[in-house]
Amino acid sequence: MKRMWKFASVAAAASMVLAACGGSDSSTDTTAASDTTAAASEPAASDIKVAVVYLGVPDDKGWTYQHEQGIAAAEAETGVTIKRVENVPDNADSEKTFEQLASEGYNLIFATSFGYGSPMAKVAAKYPAVCNQWATGAKFLLTKDGGGEYATFDDVPKNLGTYFGAAEEARYLSGLAAGKATKNGQLGYVAAFPIPEVIRGINAFTLGVRAMNPSATVKVSWTSTWFDPTKEKQAAEALLDSGVDVIAQHQDTTEPGVAAEAAGAFWVGYNSDVREAAPKAFLTAPTWNWGLFYAKTIEAVKGGTCPSDEYYGSMADGMVTLADPSELVDADAVAEIEAKTAAIKDGSFAPFTGPIRNQDGDEVLKAGEKAELGALLSMDYFVEGVLGSPKG
């Protein structure tokens, strides 16, 4: 008898674990459900079928949420109804999802996570008429040299494009606000994984901070996850305990901000402007505006062409944005942010302009020299002023 219950409870616990893995946040179901139904019941304004594949759910208030904003804006602009496919883990298993979309006649598919690249490329090769767009991707990574399957660039399916943007520009600007706000010159950064995208963001932020406060330091805490409210909060709390008075983040939830507010510190968010999560701490946030790219690509596919280039957006074209600084940001900092924003947009200023030294004090960029895109995309060192290891 006893044994049976032990067994049943273990099995029940396991099935709950499964359910939890599949649908990460059941409390958000109802709104998502009704939205999708309403959208789908309207007649499509065009004969092309478009789908977007999400790693999480559209109301995570982070990465997926921001894509959802762009998708909704693109729907409004183009009149095309877009199918959302949610909670798709970004590994080999996702091939099934892309295959099903292709076989059900979707003409254009957006994939919003890095891990979708290889499965998406496989399906793209099999369905040459379907246009595929891979966010945060790079075709180099699909070639043998980059660790992928294809011998050369030319072998990568032509109906596959990538899109991403220069978040480092907005990161630098947010650093200006943070550098002015800190009182003790110690800042903390909750970061997901030690990869070039994240390292680049930490460096740009630090350069901005030190432009306002040359002796300030930025302490990095790695979480090994993009989305984990508890871990993100704990990492922020550990940083706050060590004495930092500003928290920045490369994470998908607002928990680091909640932790900062509780400790009376400031917060620089990421992905989207969700200042209401921690209004007493929020300074600003580097954000994304994906809608322009989505609308443009839908129009292109409607017109019969599939963009297959590697799109790298910027503040100039509007893909990368900075949330309006809150009233907590000092007026001097606001003026500096405005000046630098204009300079970044007209191309007269780039955050990664020498002289830049790495953590060991070695000069990596000479005075006046600008970092090239390739160097930005493969950045693996921390600049002076960052505390922590770029190897995780």
Place this chain on the structure above:
Amino acid sequence: MRAPFRLQFEQRTETPRRLGVLVPLISVLAALFAGALFLLATGHSVGDTYSNMLSDGFFSSTGITDTLGLSTVLICTGIAAAFAFQMNLYNIGGEGQLYVGMIGATWFGLFFGENLPSFIMIPLVLIGGALCGAAWIAIPAWVRARLGTSEIVTTLLLTYVAASLVNHFIYRSGSYFRAPNSMFPQGRQVPDSAMLSPIGDTKMYPTFFVIVLLSLALHWVVRRTEFGYRIQVISDSPRAACYAGISARRTTVQVMLISGGLAGLGGATLIVGSFQRLDPGIVTLGYGYAGIVIAALARNNMAAVVVSGILFAGLRSGGDKLQISTDTPIHIGVMLQGAILLFALGGEAFRRYKIRIVRTPAVGSEVTA
């Protein structure tokens, strides 16, 4: 106030044959009914949802081959769990052994793959993965046999360690498992000789048939061999086993090593199959935990695991595809999967216990507070 009656569970000494068929059938029908209420309440078509789920999971040509492809690893983790459970050893850490099996299989593939032909490499990678899965359970097995330490706790906790290992091997720069030159941390693909091609234009690999044969072979081992007899005696009565001169310690270690090895083999089937590289994304899929449920549905019968593994895979695959084939949100697909499993497991109680309604005595034989 006391209720006028209460439910009394009496263990059945023997389960009537008709219940063996009726209970699972009624459980599934009850689950579908409960799911239908939920679908109606949220304004989705019951008929469309169920027919799509069935056809995407089992009846369309891509549906059934996707399902059989997915079931390969699930049958592995299912027999891994069932093999240990039947001796009352609760190996909850099949998930972690699966990860380590993937790590091991990838290592064998990367290390030997360039020089050896495919017909040697595939078995080598599969066996390598199984050995590593077995190695991962060796310590829990040993402390369980020697000190009686709960294997539930040790195997489960080692799963978290295994997940960290997978992350470590991919995110640490310069790692042997990580693609060199790649700007983004991703696994290095194993050489062609360590990869199988899918069967035709499907997502099914020949490993499916190997695993099914292995399950049937294990079924035979449990039912017909001296080793299987030892397991039965120990699980029925450890004292009797001791009296008969059977070493429970040795058998405990053997059974747990085999269980861990089977889970590791599941990880290896992914490497020679669809994954082709160590991928930290495996930790979101829960294939190892699924094995526990699959074993429970099959009542720890090795041959029945094949059936429950395929059913589970179809349910999962069909449920996941619902959001594309219909406008049902993913959460409803996941909810239906969960409901069917929960009802099927809950139905077990009716098979094992006779449930009687007992009137409570009306007059105050007991004092009520």
